Amino acid sequence: MDYEALRAGMAAAIPFNNTIGLEVTDLGAGSATVRLAANASIGYTMLATGPIDASAQLPDADRLLATLDADGKVSFPVEVTLSNGDDETVATATVQWQMRKRS
Secondary structure, three states: HHHHEEEEEEHOOOOHHHOOOOOOEEEEOOOEEEEEOOOOOOOOOOOOOOOOOOOOOEEOOOHHHHHHHHHHHHEEEEEEEEEEEOOOEEEEEEEEEEEEOOO
16 A cells, blocks of 8 residues: 555645644554644643644554455544644543545
């Protein structure tokens, strides 16, 4: 899979990301990093200044893709770590993500 092409197409595929200032900076098999706008409203665990990176890992990506292929949809939790420019964790979150095949 061409993850760079997929990453580059995210802005066009999800225009709302541009509206709220999200930028997908890295995308790979089972992982993604998204830069949030510096003025994003987040419940931080410590003071965060400057750009904040949100990183997520999907250790079971192959199983999730198999479920999506077999069932046409999949729902799963995504653990997200938000870090500042010094790579210090400023917040963590769990996001329930849902995907559905287009027909």
